[in-house]
Amino acid sequence: MIEGNFFDGNGSKLHLAILSFTDSMIVVRDAANQQLLWQNDHTALSINSRVGNSVRAIHFNDGSKFETIENALVDELQAQISPSKQQWLYWLENHYPMMIAMLVSIIVIVWLSVQYGIPASAKWAAHKLPATLYHSTGEKTLSYMDEAFLGTSLLPAGRQQALRDQFLVHVNESKLSMPINIEFRRGKIFGANAFALPSGTIVFTDELINMSCDDRELIAIFGHELGHIEHRHMVRRVLQSSFIAVAAMMVLGDVSSMNEILVVLPTLLLEMEYSRDFEREADDYALSFLQRADIELGFFTSIMNRLENSADDEVTDIDAKPQQQDDNIIESYFSTHPLTNERIKQFGQPAVQCVSTENQ
Amino acid sequence: MNDLNTSNNDGSPLTPKPYDFFFTGSGSEYFRIWIVNILLTILTLGIYSAWAKVRTNRYFYGNAHLAQASFDYLASPITILKGRLIAVAIVIVYAVLAKVDPIFEVGFFLLIIAFLPWLIVKSLAFNAYNSAYRNIRFGFTGSMGSAFKEYIAFPLLIIFTLGLIVPYVSYRQSRFVADNHRFGDQYFNFNASSGDYYKIFAIVFAAMIAFGVVTVMTIGSVAHLMEDPIAMITAFGIYIPFIYLAFAVIAVYVQVKLFNLFFDSVTLGEHEFRASLTVGRMLWLQLSNLLAIIVTFGLFYPWAKVRMAKYRLEQLSFVAATDLDSFTAKQSENISAMGDEIGEAFAVEVGF
Numbered sequence: 029m030i031e032g033n034f035f036d037g038n039g040s041k042l043h044l045a046i047l048s049f050t051d052s053m054i055v056v057r058d059a060a061n062q063q064l065l066w067q068n069d070h071t072a073l074s075i076n077s078r079v080g081n082s083v084r085a086i087h088f089n090d091g092s093k094f095e096t097i098e099n100a101l102v103d104e105l106q107a108q109i110s111p112s113k114q115q116w117l118y119w120l121e122n123h124y125p126m127m128i129a130m131l132v133s134i135i136v137i138v139w140l141s142v143q144y145g146i147p148a149s150a151k152w153a154a155h156k157l158p159a160t161l162y163h164s165t166g167e168k169t170l171s172y173m174d175e176a177f178l179g180t181s182l183l184p185a186g187r188q189q190a191l192r193d194q195f196l197v198h199v200n201e202s203k204l205s206m207p208i209n210i211e212f213r214r215g216k217i218f219g220a221n222a223f224a225l226p227s228g229t230i231v232f233t234d235e236l237i238n239m240s241c242d243d244r245e246l247i248a249i250f251g252h253e254l255g256h257i258e259h260r261h262m263v264r265r266v267l268q269s270s271f272i273a274v275a276a277m278m279v280l281g282d283v284s285s286m287n288e289i290l291v292v293l294p295t296l297l298l299e300m301e302y303s304r305d306f307e308r309e310a311d312d313y314a315l316s317f318l319q320r321a322d323i324e325l326g327f328f329t330s331i332m333n334r335l336e337n338s339a340d341d342e343v344t345d346i347d348a349k350p351q352q353q354d355d356n357i358i359e360s361y362f363s364t365h366p367l368t369n370e371r372i373k374q375f376g377q378p379a380v381q382c383v384s385t386e387n388q
Numbered sequence: 389m390n391d392l393n394t395s396n397n398d399g400s401p402l403t404p405k406p407y408d409f410f411f412t413g414s415g416s417e418y419f420r421i422w423i424v425n426i427l428l429t430i431l432t433l434g435i436y437s438a439w440a441k442v443r444t445n446r447y448f449y450g451n452a453h454l455a456q457a458s459f460d461y462l463a464s465p466i467t468i469l470k471g472r473l474i475a476v477a478i479v480i481v482y483a484v485l486a487k488v489d490p491i492f493e494v495g496f497f498l499l500i501i502a503f504l505p506w507l508i509v510k511s512l513a514f515n516a517y518n519s520a521y522r523n524i525r526f527g528f529t530g531s532m533g534s535a536f537k538e539y540i541a542f543p544l545l546i547i548f549t550l551g552l553i554v555p556y557v558s559y560r561q562s563r564f565v566a567d568n569h570r571f572g573d574q575y576f577n578f579n580a581s582s583g584d585y586y587k588i589f590a591i592v593f594a595a596m597i598a599f600g601v602v603t604v605m606t607i608g609s610v611a612h613l614m615e616d617p618i619a620m621i622t623a624f625g626i627y628i629p630f631i632y633l634a635f636a637v638i639a640v641y642v643q644v645k646l647f648n649l650f651f652d653s654v655t656l657g658e659h660e661f662r663a664s665l666t667v668g669r670m671l672w673l674q675l676s677n678l679l680a681i682i683v684t685f686g687l688f689y690p691w692a693k694v695r696m697a698k699y700r701l702e703q704l705s706f707v708a709a710t711d712l713d714s715f716t717a718k719q720s721e722n723i724s725a726m727g728d729e730i731g732e733a734f735a736v737e738v739g740f
Contacts, residue, residue: 033456033457033522035457035522035523035524036523037523037524037717038716038717039524039713039714039715039716039717040521040522040523040524040572040712040713040714040715040716041522041713041714042455042456042457042522042712042713076446079421079443079446079447079450080413080417080418080420080421080447080451081412081417082412082413082446082447082449082450082451082458083450083451083453083458083460084450085450085460091523092523093460093523095457095458095460117424117443120424121420121421121423121424122420127420127423130423130424130427131423133427134423134426134427134430137430137431138430172491266484270479270480270484273479274434274476274479274480275434
């Protein structure tokens with residue numbers, strides 16, 4: 029016998045009712061006057077799975093419904109007429125050792141996916157994407173940036189060609205995954221900068237060329253940007269952002285009512301962490317590139333130092349993202365690039381001293 | 389506020405009887421449901437999220453009580469899953485296209501704007517149709533045309549009127565949501581006037597002006613006193629948290645006053661609602677929830693959700709003119725499910 033409410037589904041009248049089950053028959057009677065409200069066998073009803081101690085509904089096939097807070101009694105009824113499909117959920121939710129195991133699992137799984145799963149799958153997918161997609165993506169981005177931000181380079185054509193030749197002489201183009209195309213632009217708001225596009229195009233700004241005091245510094249930057257292209261960083265970044273967005277939407281589907289910042293901030297921090305990983309990977313590439321080309325590693329360090337010093341008064345950076353360079357732990361979490369000091373340590377060589385005052 | 393309609397059609401001596409909503413869920417119980425939901429969602433690569441949503445809603449509906457009966461959430465997980473898969477596909481296409489060429493971002497934005505009325509109507513219809521009380525479903529029957537008017541056309545006019553019609557737009561949206569909802573075959577009625585909305589926003593406007601004046605005066609006086617740029621910057625740094633707090637107070641004020649006004653103005657036949665949220669209590673709840681969620685790295689979220697649901701529900705009451713037994717279900721409910729689940733997946737937050 030289970031006490032509860034009965035509703036016929038046509039009207040909102042509440043019948044205080046008693047549900048009883050004998051043999052294979054389920055009978056619902058009005059608690060006050062014993063009037064028969066519903067009667068049938070157990071195939072004519074469906075019992076909602078238990079969710080905590082919230083009110084439990086039993087829906088009958090004629091549209092009527094019985095609801096009760098006597099969850100334990102409904103569990104007994106359910107055990108008798110049909111072993112539930114979802115009763116294990118309630119079991120999971122009510123065993124504390126399970127609870128701790130699940131909490132730990134969630135933390136471990138999230139950590140593993142963030143650390144390895146998402147980067148690895150993005151890397152795998154990036155190498156599967158067709159070359160035509162890379163090409164059109166890069167071309168479109170460049171023409172968009174030309175329209176919106178960049179200006180035509182003021183460098184003489186001869187100087188541009190000389191630089192191209194200097195860069196490419198160190199590269200065995202047949203071993204690269206895609207042909208390299210080197211472009212020069214006036215950076216304007218980007219200032220001294222260089223960036224790589226998925227299509228294999230590397231863009232140097234006039235400001236960066238003028239800031240360097242030795243072309244070998246530019247070759248070092250070229251090596252870094254080539255690393256971005258060979259590792260397909262741009263496309264991997266897009267894929268990773270999409271993965272994070274989809275994952276957050278799935279797991280936190282019901283967060284919409286909470287403060288958005290609780291979702292946005294961790295996502296942002298994560299994307300910055302990934303971005304720094306890419307920069308380190310590109311730095312590694314530049315390092316071995318310079319070694320193969322037999323160029324002193326100090327040239328990379330020296331141009332990085334100069335970029336850092338100029339970053340104080342204008343937005344300057346390798347890869348078109350604002351960055352602050354400061355030897356500060358907190359800051360490293362809010363930066364898209366590794367701290368310059370950390371970068372310079374990686375190259376293990378002091379900056380090459382070169383005398384140049386032009387354009388400082 | 390409206391006069392209490394104390395006399396019934398037949399002049400019977402029944403006086404309106406207030407019923408309080410109450411909520412019996414607990415944070416620790418929901419925490420356990422939440423953990424299982426998250427784990428299964430992760431293990432199934434998101435597929436389970438539809439079941440998680442149903443389970444969560446069933447927990448919150450099943451713990452919401454009014455006049456001896458409780459609420460019921462009836463949506464099928466499969467329907468929600470279908471909608472979510474479509475939504476995820478759209479988001480992936482968008483994310484990729486937007487980075488391939490920023491022009492797509494603009495195009496997609498315009499597309500969403502064009503579909504917004506449809507999404508709003510479908511989302512409201514889905515949630516209403518799948519909510520029931522005393523075995524009677526709710527319903528929503530707003531038209532796309534009206535939704536376009538209330539959520540696109542009128543908001544566009546805000547720019548041209550320098551924001552003067554913001555309260556009016558807010559009023560019209562609330563009216564659209566309330567008037568098109570029904571319980572069984574009984575439609576809700578919205579009886580507020582746009583003047584009520586102007587009053588709330590006028591206070592907000594005055595508060596913002598006052599705060600602006602105080603800010604300028606404080607900073608000005610401190611700077612004048614010290615005549616030292618460093619000290620002035622420091623003073624401003626100390627002042628920044630107060631600015632955030634002021635905006636939080638204003639945001640909560642609007643939220644609370646609009647919630648109260650909405651329910652105080654809605655009638656269902658001869659029945660009325662009363663809402664009595666207070667700004668202080670709501671501010672305390674939201675700030676303490678936010679802080680606790682940050683400190684616990686998110687683990688406090690279930691308690692936060694329960695606290696909020698409990699407070700909002702328990703400050704609400706239903707004033708029944710007679711009794712609650714005389715509502716009838718809408719016969720031959722002919723809901724076209726097409727697209728409702730997509731509306732659900734994008735979870736357009738509409739309302740008061």
